[in-house]
Amino acid sequence: MxxxxxxxxxxxxxxxxxxxxxxxxxxxxxxxxxxxxxxxxxxxxxxxxxxxxxxxxxxxxxxxxxxxxxxxxxxxxxxxxxxxxxxxxxxxxxxxxxxxxxxxxxxxxxxxxxxxxxxxxxxxxxxxxxxxxxxxxxxxxxxxxxxxxxxxxxxxxxxxxxxxxxxxxxxxxxxxxxxxxxxxxxxxxxxxxxxxxxxxxxxxxxxxxxxxxxxxxxxxxxxxxxxxxxxxxxxxxxxxxxxxxxxxxxxxxxxxDNDEYAGFGAGAHGYLRGIRYSNYAPIKKYIETIQNNEQPLLREHKVSFEEKCEEQMFLGLRKNEGVSFEQFEKKFGVSMKKLYGNTIEQLKIEDLLLEDEKGVKLSHKGRFVGNEVFQRFLLED
Missing domain, CATH: 3.80.30.20 (tm_1862 like domain)
Structure with a gap:
């Protein structure tokens, strides 16, 4: 929704x-x-x-x-x-x-x-x-x-x-x-x-x-x-x-929060029902498709379980409050520590991540290399 x-x-x-x-x-x-x-x-x-x-x-x-x-x-x-x-x-x-x-x-x-x-x-x-x-x-x-x-x-x-x-x-x-x-x-x-x-x-x-x-x-x-x-x-x-x-x-x-939203207009992106999608970007193509009573979808991608977990970490760690252990497990049915325990411990050793009883978040040092931290949460196939 x-x-x-x-x-x-x-x-x-x-x-x-x-x-x-x-x-x-x-x-x-x-x-x-x-x-x-x-x-x-x-x-x-x-x-x-x-x-x-x-x-x-x-x-x-x-x-x-x-x-x-x-x-x-x-x-x-x-x-x-x-x-x-x-x-x-x-x-x-x-x-x-x-x-x-x-x-x-x-x-x-x-x-x-x-x-x-x-x-x-x-x-x-x-x-x-x-x-x-x-x-x-x-x-x-x-x-x-x-x-x-x-x-x-x-x-x-x-x-x-x-x-x-x-x-x-x-x-x-x-x-x-x-x-x-x-x-x-x-x-x-x-x-x-x-x-x-x-x-x-x-x-x-x-x-x-x-x-x-x-x-x-x-x-x-x-x-x-x-x-x-x-x-x-x-x-x-x-x-x-x-x-x-x-x-x-x-x-x-x-x-x-990695929650769902609708995107409308030429080149717009959206995320609904677990699917990320984008519209036609050329304005003429977009208008003609709508006038033909068709949705202007250029592409759709069904987000896998692994991708959802990765995105939850990438996006959530941008927030100062970080990513909640409770919300992660409620959303995915698996604990964050089970999926990412080793990664979290290593990032803590490198002073790039902080952990408390609620969850994990970037350290002050980690904010300067956020993209490098995010990449560490990619799951292997």
Missing amino acids: ARGVYIHIPFCHQICNYCDFNKVFFKNQPVDEYIEAVGKEIEMAVRKSPEQFQEIETVYLGGGTPTALSAKQITRLLHHINSILPTDQLIEFSSEANPDELTEDKLEALINGGVNRLSMGVQSFDQQLLKKLGRTHTNEHVYETIELAKKIGFDNMSIDLMYGLPGQTMEQWEDTLMKALELDLPHYSAYSLIVEPKTIFYIQYAKGKLSLPTEDSEADMYELLMKKMAEKQKEQYEISNFAMDGHISTHNKIYW
């Missing part, structure tokens, strides 16, 4: 140099037809398996950039969502946003349509770094948009930050953290840059034209991030996420 719903909006007015998500330039795209197709896909899914959507806790609009849509298009999209899904019971209804696109009429369309949380892609408060990233907003856009959103009625807001950027210095990162924390928002996310294939940065990197900080410098940036967030009482509840009490991202926690 789905705990959450993800809806992908693949349109952008500007393509960022680091982004590998399914996205296209907004201009000359069949945006209105896409919105109708998304509504129809949700309707088909609910009609086919209404029991899957009876207890959803969250809806998340991601992209691309949902706020690339006009206020009228946002209203139409939210009308479809609210008329088909039981959104009156939601804990959280989030939308990603760009600071320079959140006009007053768009903010009003979002809040009138039930959206109660904004996640804004700020990335940096250094204008030169923003230009390298391909971002178009300024610091003034951020300040003005946050004040306007508060005026409209949004009190649950988050901003994304990035470190390990091309040419980024520790001084630039510290300045960005200072400016971000001066906003005193209830939630912050901060991610190190990953140079993904099929991005502009990847092409530059392959040509030797992308100067990145060293691994040690990136580790120092992460250490500073944790220190500054703690000083401002923003509790780290996941490797890259920090929040005040009561403001953790409920939707993202669904992923880290």
Whole structure:
């Protein structure tokens, strides 16, 4: 049964140099037809398996950039969502946003349509770094948009930050953290840059034209991030996420809990009935498939027992609370120690993992090499 719903909006007015998500330039795209197709896909899914959507806790609009849509298009999209899904019971209804696109009429369309949380892609408060990233907003856009959103009625807001950027210095990162924390928002996310294939940065990197900080410098940036967030009482509840009490991202926690969620839209991914699936990514193909009353499934993968156990560890260890012995055994019918006892003991010896009576979690040292720790929980055939 789905705990959450993800809806992908693949349109952008500007393509960022680091982004590998399914996205296209907004201009000359069949945006209105896409919105109708998304509504129809949700309707088909609910009609086919209404029991899957009876207890959803969250809806998340991601992209691309949902706020690339006009206020009228946002209203139409939210009308479809609210008329088909039981959104009156939601804990959280989030939308990603760009600071320079959140006009007053768009903010009003979002809040009138039930959206109660904004996640804004700020990335940096250094204008030169923003230009390298391909971002178009300024610091003034951020300040003005946050004040306007508060005026409209949004009190649950988050901003994304990035470190390990091309040419980024520790001084630039510290300045960005200072400016971000001066906003005193209830939630912050901060991610190190990953140079993904099929991005502009990847092409530059392959040509030797992308100067990145060293691994040690990136580790120092992460250490500073944790220190500054703690000083401002923003509790780290996941490797890259920090929040005040009561403001953790409920939707993202669904992923880290390894629970099920539905994905709608071109290129969207979902996880239902033990099956991970993805939709067609090309927008024209997606729309045509929906118009033919067919589900736009590109591929499905039935997750094996071993994969479920591995994912529970990979995803759960991202959380500061770690993975519970009791919940693991309840979910899989086998104790974590029986499957992973030797691995856990070795990681404890290496000071990468901590254990108490409730479960296991990453140590402070382990947070810096999380991916290496996660790989140790792969089960042999």
